[in-house]
Amino acid sequence: MRRSEGTYQYDWVTIVVYYALVLIGWIGIYAATYTEGTSYSIFSLDINSGRQLIWVFTSVFLVLAILLVDFRFYEKIAYVFYAAIMIALLLVLIIAREVDGASSWLELGPAKIQPSEFAKYATGLALARFLSSIGGKDLSKRRAIVISTAIVGLPTLLILLQGDAGSALVFVAMILVLYRAGMTPIPIYIGIYLIILFLSSLLVRNLIMVLILSTVTLILVGLSFRNLQRLMLIIIVFVMSLGFIFSVDFIMKDVLKPHQQARVLALVDPSVDPSGKGVSYQTTNSKITIGSGGLTGKGFLQGSLTQGDFVPAQSTDFIFSAIGEEYGWLGSLVLVGLFITLFFRLLFLAERQKSTFARVYGYVVFTVLFTHFTLNIAMTIGLFPVVGIPLPFLSYGGSSLWSFTILLFIFLKLDAHRMQILER
């Protein structure tokens, strides 16, 4: 590589943080699968930690491949790749539905792939290419908004139809990318407002909700009765809010699946499952596992609940509980700190890009990782219903590790060549 020319250099901060996270994850996976009395080493291929090591090593080759490919390649293939993945998603929907409605895996002979994982950067690349193609023009144009929304919306819909609500949420979060690209923030505000309304109507009875809304509306009307336009807006919002409140029941019962309903309810209202042995079993045990870690944790392989297999899926989605128990709050601080460092670095890297393509793609990387991190940690400490979302770089699993690695290193490749954009 031509590092000596100074024109292209990989961001070592990100790479160091990346490997730190992978290492922590690997140790956590060993703790989560280790059983007292058995003598499996951390390298043993009979347990998840040994297999994860294989995924880590193979991902090195993936990284090298990504770095060897010309950086312009990614922009060029963006649409083709996107189209291919969308077809794959459709195929999953058609083929997999016949076998098992909730499956998101596509079986190609002996290999099993999960197109929704690839969809993340396919969508990211396509979105970046599109926003780059409209050049300096911002996203205030209706046509641009519609197309970008469609690029993100299509995979969201297809994945939602697969029944993978967690991954769909990650795509929804790409609204953040559009926001940075200049889209009006109003949809975000509306989204936040609806989430608040949704949760509050689960918490308090509809009648009280109506009373609160009416009071707030009356005050607002009183403050702006001279401004007819604003008055109209307030009343429309009020009427639509009322409609939304009364449709919460419908959403709960008819849109969400029974297990999703239960998880949402258990989160809002602990009395749904007071013993913690029903729907909230996983969350409850995860919280207790993390909570029992104390300030400094119980030590490597000393996490009694981790060793006792009290948290289901601990080496995959609930890997954080193993780290929280064995390394305590200080361990959590280090982990959260590393992620925040990574996010700040990604934002910084994205902002220093000369090309729109690289910048938008950078934001996609940030958004995907940030959403995974937020939802995953929130879910393990009982702030969010359980959705099947892995913790990037830490959770056990080849698919997820490869996918996040590819996502991240394409951006690092683009970043390394950012100076060449000007030369072009």
Added chain:
Amino acid sequence: MFKQRVIAIYIVTILVGLTFLIRLFVIQVVDDKYKTEADTRIITPIVEYPYRGLIYDRNEELLVYNEPAYDLMVIRSQAKNIDTLALCDILGITRDDFDQKMKGSHPIRPSLFFEMLSNEEFAVIQDQLIHFPGFFVAPRTVRKYPHQSLAHALGYLAEISKRQLERDTARYYSQGDYVGINGIESEYEASLRGRRGIRHKKVNNRGLITGDFGEGALDSLSVPGDNITLTIDLELQQYAEKLMAGKVGSLVAIEPSTGEILAIVSSPSYDPNLLTGRTFGSNFREIQLDSLKPLFNRPLRARYAPGSMFKTIQSLIALQAGVVTANEQIYSNNQLIGDLAPIGYYDVRKAIQFSSNNYYFKVFRRLINQNKDPNTFIDSRLGLDWWQERVKKFGLGVQLDIDISGAHEGLVPQPKLYDRYYGRNRWKFSNIASLSIGQGELNVTPLQMANLGALLANRGFYYSPHIIKSVGDSDGIPEKYRIKNYVEVDSVHFEPVLDGMELVVKSGSGTRAYMPDIEVCGKTSTVQNSFGEDHSGFMGFAPKDNPQIAIAAYVENASWGGRAAASTASLVMEKYIRGHITRKYLEDYVLKGEFVY
């Protein structure tokens, strides 16, 4: 363009990070709830049972010890592909039993499969056990009795009952624990059981124990139970049991100078080894169904009219009250009450020697009608009340403070009793005259009569009879066994009574108890029995001066008191005092005697 929006995204990122760290700080550092919740999930206390204390006789002869036994345990999830029939064969159970036991077991935790295999049974199974994965043995102990003696006094162990569990306010016991039932095992349960230890083990999500918790910091070691030494003289006990074998009755021997019980026999008895181990249940039922009631603790619970033995008490009360003097001659023409004694003059000595019923009829009348009130009804009532107070001082009609549970207090009639029969002030001396010779409503236990022997030997006091000599390393016995209970009769009044008792043995109804070189004091009684032959009773002590042993013996349906009871008691006294038997003929007579009808 829109670069300022980056700030908002930075802020959101920071907010999410901070929210997580604060929330984590609360659940990991601030709130202890999660730590206690975690402990309840991963710690399971394992109870360590201590060795139960051993029991010795007064000469350090071992009476009760613990024998290892083995519980066959099973972990159902591991018991796969085993040769069920072979296992049934080894254990001697049916296929149905096997399925039943398997069904009742915990799916993954060790469950009891077959209880209390003996050493020998274990030896057979041990080698085969490797063919049955999931099965293993857990050691425990069962009580063993090398001498098969003293069953009633020792009691036995059995699984704690629901009622006992409810009464256990200290919450020491739990379901399935073995506790002492009856006798010493029950009375000294708290000393014998020791203290249980608790070991904290880690369990995993499936409930499997994975190791120790916290390196034993929370654990408490089990403390073995205290050994107990009894006042029983095993050799004497066994000799007495041998003599009583084949008879229905009781024998109690007490050391008068201490109140220590030297021997206590309830016949028929049972081998205490039957009420231990796996066969407890079936053996218990069998013993329970025996028509001779071997489980009935006769010396403490069988009640008889005291009969002629009671004349000693009558004499002492009368002498102390001054209603009669030791040498006063009272003419008995045998008109008042049936009598076997010849007509003539009687003083106390002679009255006891010949057991003159008419003498005591007159003495008792003097005690009851002391002319405290001109109305004879009221006078009798006052007299009886005064009299029963005195009688109770002799340990009759009251619970003796013995350390074997279940002792009966017997009955000394109160005025109230006759009020109920006849109406208040509608009865007088003639209605209660049979009390004068220890008949009527009076009844006593053999233990109370042995105690009477002891207090006569002591010339006026007794220690509560007891069976405990020492607990653990301490020599101390409960304070209540060091207290002299005075009968409130001056010792001078005992001399004529004891002279009379000596004469009973020398040339009265108790000559079978006679030993040429040991002065035995005794009194026989023949207890009328409406169901068959009279019961035979003997109460006494020896030697007359410096008494070493007081005794009461009852043999049911053995006709008059002099026969079986006096012989048996005499042999036991000789055995204790001399250490061997000189009167082989008497021993043969007693051993041959069959008094079970």
